[in-house]
Amino acid sequence: MIESFINYLEYEKRSSPHTVLAYRKDLEQFQEFCELSFGLQDIQQAQHAEIRAWVIDLVEQGLSTTSVNRKIATLRSFYKFLLKSSILSKDPTYKLKSLKNPKKLPEFVQESTIASVLEESVFQPTFEGQRDRMVMEFLYLTGVRLSELTGLKWSDIHLGEESVKVLGKRKKERIIPLTKGLKQNIISYQKVFEERFSKAEQSPYFIVSNQGKQSYPVMIYRIVRQYLDLFAQTSKRSPHVLRHTFATHLLNKGADLNAVKDLLGHANLAATQVYTHNSLEKLKAVFEQAHPKA
Incomplete structure (x- = not known):
């Protein structure tokens, strides 16, 4: 069964x-x-x-x-x-209780640190260097999941509309806007991509290996860890940390919680609310502006 x-x-x-x-x-x-x-x-x-x-x-x-x-x-x-399926008449798990899970706040990278990580000078002008830069920028500037990035194709990116179509969990599609800076870097990456691979070798996938094959999770993890190791002090250095960073920085700058939920592709607001605990800068600013004794 x-x-x-x-x-x-x-x-x-x-x-x-x-x-x-x-x-x-x-x-x-x-x-x-x-x-x-x-x-x-x-x-x-x-x-x-x-x-x-x-x-x-x-x-x-x-x-x-x-x-x-x-x-x-x-x-x-x-x-x-x-x-x-009518194979059983009684659920043997009905008395089973989940273990109590200590709450952990999502780790994220500080704004000054992520700015250093994404400095143009950090990345080599080769295909590999520009591909790595695109991985880091795309994860941070769109908040996509690891699986969404590895499955992304060139046909999903609409530069004219400055947006990207992402296929998320349960095959749900969502549209994420591209910043003007990210758009320009995609154009630059596309140029080195086409220079590196002949027409016959070119993959439909946006992020590829050095051999032009579709990227895979271990490869993306390796890239993210390599560049975060240069500057970040977080204990975790994974693609998901950049997704956490994307959400936290948006909320710190006053983004609407529902808008962040839609950008992340969360099914409900509860999954997004965990990031509000990290938005101390926003809370401090509100406190200092509104409290009479601040």
């Missing part, structure tokens, strides 16, 4: 490849645990006791609360699917 569930995620729920892979791994790990610990060949037969034992085992292994809760969510989705 694992394969049926995976097909359901992929073709009906239209989950991202990353999500599908994570769910598959979680279920395979649980299946292995049930077989080794309880002799269960089929996780359809698992009850609350077996599921709880797996959660305890994961905690004892030292997995983070976030990772354990994600695996619990996987099991909940799987058994909900079995109920919906």
